[in-house]
Amino acid sequence: MDGTGPIKLDIIVASVRAGRIAPVVADWFAGTARRRPEFEVGIVDLAEIPLPQDLSGGAGAEAFTRQIGAADAFVIVTSEYNHGYPAALKTAIDTVKHEWRTKPVGFVSYGGLSGGLRAVEQLRQVLVEVHMVPVRESVSFHRVKHAFAADGSTSDGAAIDSAERMLDQLAWWARTVRAGRDTEPYPG
Structure with a gap:
């Protein structure tokens, strides 16, 4: 993909629970x-992707890695x-290795009173370890x-506004990383 094409944004649906x-x-x-x-938007629903919990790979894991x-x-x-x-979601993160690197990530969380914010704070720590770039803005x-x-x-209104701000940040990071990759490989 050239540096001027649309930004391929994949939305990962993390919950696999019945009735979600x-x-x-x-x-x-x-x-x-x-x-x-x-943006060119796709949805990756983890409920529809067979990833082995023992991280043993296989056709489903290989296809998922290519998609990422x-x-x-x-x-x-x-x-x-x-x-x-x-x-x-942890299985999905651990299934992939290098393909996560340098890619910006945003969060839309939900829940009861906390709105999923504790899950997001944990994810920020984990995703930095696979060399992703969590953006500051999130939706809850x-x-x-x-x-x-x-x-x-x-x-x-807060969610609608936060979504637009997060998309602005994701677009900036995606374009910046794309330009950086064109001049120098990531050293990670």
């Missing part, structure tokens, strides 16, 4: 991102389980079951 609200949250964010011409390698930036849509992020839905209308829209 994750697809509603991810679809809302994907719609927001798709209204911006600089093809993206320029990520947004992780995550719930918070017991003050942490879902186990399926507190009491998520009350945040969306039946049609999947939200009137949460």
Whole structure:
């Protein structure tokens, strides 16, 4: 991909639980991102990807790794389980090695009173270790079951504003990393 093409933004849906609200949250964010011409948006739903927990690889893991390698930036849509992020997401992170490196990542979290913020703080620590670049702005839905209308829209002004700011930061980082890669390989 040349330095001027669209930014391939993959939205990773972290929850794999039955009855999850994750697809509603991810679809809302994907719609927001798709209204911006600089992004080409895809959704990677971990509930649909067979990744072995023992990290033994295989065809599913190889296909997932190629998909991660093809993206320029990520947004992780995550719930918070017991003050942490879902186990399926940790498996996904650990399945891939070099393909995460230098890529910017943003977060859309949700939950009860905490809005998933504790999960995001843990993710920031883990993702830096795989050489990703977490952006500062994030989106958080507190009491998520009350945040969306039946049609999947939200009137949460703070979330709408934060989503736009986060997309601005992701675009800047993705373009900057792309330009950097063109002049010098990442030393990690």
